[in-house]
Amino acid sequence: xxxxxxxxxxxxxxxxxxxxxxxxxxxxxxDLPHGELLIRVHYSSLNYKDALSASGxxxxxxxxxxxxGIDAAGVVxxxxxxxxxxxxxxxxxxxxxxxNTSGGFGQYIRVPAEWAVKLPENLTLKExxxxxxxxxxxxxxxxxxSAITAPENGKIIVSGGTGGVGSMAVAILAKTGYDVSxxxxxxxxxxxxxxxxAQEIIARDEFLAMDxxxxxxxxxxxxxxxxxxxxxxxxxKIINTFGCVATCGSVAGADLNLTVFPFILRGVSLIGxxxxxxxxxxxxxxxxxxxxxxxxxxxxxLYTEISINQLDEHIKLILAGKLKGRTIVNLLQQ
Ligand SMILES: NC(=O)c1ccc[n+]([C@@H]2O[C@H](COP(=O)([O-])OP(=O)(O)OC[C@H]3O[C@@H](n4cnc5c(N)ncnc54)[C@H](OP(=O)(O)O)[C@@H]3O)[C@@H](O)[C@H]2O)c1
Numbered sequence: 001x002x003x004x005x006x007x008x009x010x011x012x013x014x015x016x017x018x019x020x021x022x023x024x025x026x027x028x029x030x031d032l033p034h035g036e037l038l039i040r041v042h043y044s045s046l047n048y049k050d051a052l053s054a055s056g057x058x059x060x061x062x063x064x065x066x067x068x069g070i071d072a073a074g075v076v077x078x079x080x081x082x083x084x085x086x087x088x089x090x091x092x093x094x095x096x097x098x099x100n101t102s103g104g105f106g107q108y109i110r111v112p113a114e115w116a117v118k119l120p121e122n123l124t125l126k127e128x129x130x131x132x133x134x135x136x137x138x139x140x141x142x143x144x145x146s147a148i149t150a151p152e153n154g155k156i157i158v159s160g161g162t163g164g165v166g167s168m169a170v171a172i173l174a175k176t177g178y179d180v181s182x183x184x185x186x187x188x189x190x191x192x193x194x195x196x197x198a199q200e201i202i203a204r205d206e207f208l209a210m211d212x213x214x215x216x217x218x219x220x221x222x223x224x225x226x227x228x229x230x231x232x233x234x235x236x237k238i239i240n241t242f243g244c245v246a247t248c249g250s251v252a253g254a255d256l257n258l259t260v261f262p263f264i265l266r267g268v269s270l271i272g273x274x275x276x277x278x279x280x281x282x283x284x285x286x287x288x289x290x291x292x293x294x295x296x297x298x299x300x301x302l303y304t305e306i307s308i309n310q311l312d313e314h315i316k317l318i319l320a321g322k323l324k325g326r327t328i329v330n331l332l333q334q
Contacts, residue, residue, distance in 0.1 A: 229250065
């Protein structure tokens with residue numbers, strides 16, 4: 001019976017000319033994979049990885065047609081797991097959602113119960129997707145970085161400042177009492193960065209134009225990097241003794257051309273983050289922190305809301321590095 005209920009999804013298909021085209025498609029609950037939780041999705045969000053999935057990146061999604069959407073927040077419609085009941089508000093991020101499992105760009109998802117966390121009391125479903133995977137990743141990096149570097153140790157530098165992960169990192173750091181310097185390639189968005197908590201803004205081209213020496217003058221107690229490549233190389237060269245950098249992204253490049261000197265002469269630590277593989281039992285405590293002491297004052301200024309009809313154009317914008325803050329997808333419309 002339930003299996004015949006239809007819903008809309010942004011589904012990506014591969015054409016005979018090897019193009020990847022996303023269209024709004026009517027699907028049935030019965031088309032969804034097996035899992036203990038059937039969830040009516042209220043909000044999803046657009047992350048860089050979704051744009052890769054929607055454009056045929058086989059490292060993210062192997063088989064098409066496919067519905068991307070690596071995160072979703074909604075209400076449990078049916079549960080085969082005693083930890084959840086119909087009516088529970090839940091968040092699903094990471095694991096395989098939206099990669100090779102039909103994702104949050106559809107009005108329903110069906111997933112294993114261990115992928116879901118209960119929506120914390122002080123967070124709405126909408127706010128949870130303003131955070132989304134980008135915010136969860138920023139929070140996970142902040143969790144690791146703040147265990148090593150306290151606010152009194154000095155400033156923290158964040159790359160990709162106006163991007164999804166970068167803007168959430170700036171906002172969480174500012175909320176928790178850190179001085180934040182944001183690197184950005186968008187001169188027109190400096191005011192946005194200041195409003196969400198950046199005390200200093202560094203133009204990306206100036207940051208990249210730094211001297212090519214193995215070590216540079218130490219200026220920061222820590223860094224949150226979302227770009228990789230030459231940005232991460234330079235960041236590691238300007239971190240204070242026993243500071244650390246947490247890194248998650250590769251928009252500036254996947255290769256690193258470095259010496260070991262930041263590590264062996266200054267004792268700098270490099271912390272990697274894979275939010276997809278973040279241990280499921282540790283997700284709920286992190287979301288609880290995100291709902292309370294880390295929740296940015298300006299969370300409502302950090303997002304743009306779109307419907308699934310607008311996904312195509314926003315996917316192009318995120319691939320071009322042109323989005324500001326977070327883009328959430330309202331699945332209640334349509
Ligand atoms: N490992 C993980 O768990 C994980 C989780 C989430 C995301 N990620 C990765 O983190 C990265 C950022 O994701 P996102 O969702 O925040 O993407 P996003 O919203 O597109 O933000 C990326 C930002 O990086 C900056 N940027 C763009 N092109 C650049 C370049 N060539 N060099 C340096 N900076 C550039 C831009 O900000 P400015 O204009 O302000 O500089 C852009 O807004 C992606 O690589 C994504 O795959 C990894």
